[in-house]
Amino acid sequence: MLTDIGTQMGNGFVALMTYETLLLALAMLLAGLTRGFSGFGAALVFVPLSSAFLDPRIAIVALWMINSTFGLPLTLQGIRRCNWREMVPITIGIAIATPAGAWILTHAPTDVLRWIISGMVLAAVLAMASGWQRTRPVPTAGVVGVGLLSGLAGGIASFYGPPVILFWVGGAGDVRAIRHNVNALFAVTMVIGGLTFLAYGLIGMPQMLLAITLGPAYGLGLYLGARLFPFASERLFRRAALALCGLSALAAIPIW
Numbered sequence: 563m564l565t566d567i568g569t570q571m572g573n574g575f576v577a578l579m580t581y582e583t584l585l586l587a588l589a590m591l592l593a594g595l596t597r598g599f600s601g602f603g604a605a606l607v608f609v610p611l612s613s614a615f616l617d618p619r620i621a622i623v624a625l626w627m628i629n630s631t632f633g634l635p636l637t638l639q640g641i642r643r644c645n646w647r648e649m650v651p652i653t654i655g656i657a658i659a660t661p662a663g664a665w666i667l668t669h670a671p672t673d674v675l676r677w678i679i680s681g682m683v684l685a686a687v688l689a690m691a692s693g694w695q696r697t698r699p700v701p702t703a704g705v706v707g708v709g710l711l712s713g714l715a716g717g718i719a720s721f722y723g724p725p726v727i728l729f730w731v732g733g734a735g736d737v738r739a740i741r742h743n744v745n746a747l748f749a750v751t752m753v754i755g756g757l758t759f760l761a762y763g764l765i766g767m768p769q770m771l772l773a774i775t776l777g778p779a780y781g782l783g784l785y786l787g788a789r790l791f792p793f794a795s796e797r798l799f800r801r802a803a804l805a806l807c808g809l810s811a812l813a814a815i816p817i818w
Contacts, residue, residue, distance in 0.1 A: 582615045587779040594783020605720040606807040618675045622720050623764050627773035628780050630752045640745025651702050653750050655709020663717020664758045676816040679719045683811035686724035687804050696732045722751040
């Protein structure tokens with residue numbers, strides 16, 4: 563049995579060594595760079611770009627595997643320092659809606675998925691670039707609603723971050739506290755997303771091989787993004803990151 567698994571992995575790695583794999587590695591490098599510098603955007607960059615070459619179901623789960631591995635130190639830090647009073651209602655919403663999003667991911671045709679992914683990325687980019695600010699407190703039911711939207715987008719394409727980040731940034735919270743909450747959010751989605759993917763049978767050898775192959779590119783991007791942080795304007799880089807996400811969404815539209 564171990565021999566069969568080794569043969570499958572060997573054949574899988576040979577199949578992955580293509581020109582398209584180099585393009586996927588570049589997309590993953592850009593995703594890690596964006597995440598390392600701005601704290602968001604890995605899925606917004608990688609998922610739409612990769613869907614031009616690859617079944618989104620494979621790309622999304624592979625990214626979850628990579629994020630779960632490389633993002634673990636930050637998520638542990640976030641769990642210790644986040645505001646759980648804000649996190650709990652959002653977690654409830656995510657737990658409820660993620661299976662519905664994963665059902666869409668599992669059953670929608672590939673071209674339909676690409677349209678959905680592109681539309682969600684463009685909507686997220688426009689919303690995050692708008693500079694929206696909320697002017698009054700949001701009741702608990704409304705915060706759960708933010709979690710529901712996050713879970714639905716996360717189940718479809720791992721876009722858990724944009725609805726919640728927009729909600730937090732639109733308030734009057736401290737930037738450092740928001741960053742801890744965002745890191746804790748990745749821990750929540752890592753567990754909920756993983757259990758959901760397992761339940762829908764979306765975790766398999768192709769996803770594992772892709773994660774192993776592209777993981778180093780993501781790690782390098784994270785490192786470079788973190789190193790670049792002190793030398794560039796955060797505002798400028800965030801604009802560049804949003805522009806990159808928007809271009810990724812346009813590239814993923816299944817009309818080219």
